[in-house]
Amino acid sequence: MRRFLPDGFTLSLVLTVLLASLLPCRGAVANVFEIATDLAIALLFFLHGAKLPREAVLAGMKNWRLHATVLASTFVLFPVLGLVLRPVLAPLVTPDLYLGILFLCTLPSTVQSSIAFTSIARGNVPAAVVAASASSLLGIFISPLLVGLLIAGTGHGGMSWHSVGAIVVQLFIPFAAGQIAQHWIGGWVRAHARLLSFVDRGSILLVVYTAFSAAVLQGLWHRLPPPVLGGLVVANVVLLALALLATRYGSRALGFSREDEITIVFCGSKKSLAAGVPIAKVLFAGHPLGMIVLPIMLFHQIQLMVCAVLARRYASRTS
Template identity: 45%
Template sequence: MLLTHLRRLYRDWFLGGMIAAVILATLLPQFGRSGGVLHADVLCNIGIFLIFFLHGIGLSTQSLKAGMLRWRLHLLVQLFTFVVFPLLWLGGRLLFGGWLPSDLLLGFLYLCALPSTISSSVAMTAMARGNVPAAIFNATLSSLLGIVLTPLLLALLAGTQGGNLSLLDAVLDIARLLLLPFAIGQALRPLCGDWFARRKRYTSLLDRCVILLLVYASFCDSVEAGLWTRYGFDTLALTLLGSALILALVLWLTQHLARRCGFNTEDEITAVFCGSKKTLASGVPMAKLLFGAHPALGVIVLPIMFYHPLQLFVCSVLAERYAARAASV
């Protein structure tokens, strides 16, 4: 089974693309840095707008309405996303803060403050035969709450890190580049939603290509600022270990609490997959808005870049186990 999932990971060109983007940024940082030949900062803003326009136009309001009634499930998922994760960061800072570089510690805070992801949360829930409408509602609600709560959590907690973050400016920038295109997409959905739905394969490809551009641009700025000269292999190892530890803790806690709350199997699946996910699709664009030309931006987004493939791999294994269990009942 392990070999099967490793092959699946190998076939996912997007994960390979992230590695390629980091390598390319290391070799040719001058092309993708802010103000460079590619004008990547301008292209990134255009790409961010397109991503959330497509999210808005692809979201079904009927599915959201069907999942709204499970309020206990929604409360549990949102508490994990915006309360439990930050509490885990506070505990980790208390235990390991003295051993971690300050920029990497800020990166783990950013990971813990991010909203859930829509696409993989819903996909994993569907694969595991969980409550798909509730998953759609929770993932979407998390993304919308994250527009305000993510910068708020950073402003509250990063202040102890000496961070320089304007909450008002961050919320306005996020609303302009994330919420506005999302609202436009929702407004246009009755007119051209079907047309975009028939071309979902191409819009998904565009979505991932924009994320790779954002990863490349972020690392170009960081490499130019001395990413690989200031940090080495030990930073990468600490990032991988920390991301894996957070994922393992949250998966165990969501499953345990869902069962203690008396949820049925379908709602437990939704709680596990929506409550443990963190978004790369929104995370990298939001990082550009929140941290701007921060010289350590590449380090700040490292935890979410490690957490993303880990959650895909581990949750795909769990989804298959849940699906087999549901089929045998």
């Protein structure tokens, strides 16, 4: 039963939401948290840039069909599902939560957990490293563009030049600086993975606390009754199930090996909370951010539980 229990980070997220609900930050304190959050996000993307080895990416580009399939699932299949399923998903949630679902569909794949589950399932780990890393890098550019396209018809506007500039300044420039500094500090960053994990999770918790503090002050829990929360869980389960089925049987139809199929399933069906929360903070500055990030927070835990079971099942069949 341990595989179905939430991990330590998920518990931290729950406690952070609870803290924001009981003690929301406001006024000058909220401004301090905003500044701290911006700095933490910049440091996070700098460290990701310093960690990502260019040599591994170049070496893994040979398996271009696999990488193209993963990117198509991440940045084409998911957005299409979000739009096509609107008549089914939108009635289950509020308009702001459905906007969060569309945002979820635009996000890149995870890195650490995609690689970990591929390894457990005995898939193509080197390809998973490249596919997940490429998805994370390209997501800095593709996700904001997809957000602009998907929300254009929802009454929330589209991409603005201010948003583009904010993405470049807060996300891309720190990442590029990390890539430049990789020659000097890349080995040190990779050897101190705990530091990156601390910054990774700490920045997410900061954004979640400030976002939910503002949402609570705006009456979040009065606008989120239990049936709506249950509808959001159902919507997330439907999206994940369809993505898992599409990547599994799609990879088989395209003639991939079993090892490559495993990589495509775990890299092409997942969404990154680590990338999603910072991008949401930049793109949805004037919107109820708590509602926007709630879908990806729930999707994060659901995908971990489901993929843990699926990885062990794959492993048992190849033993």
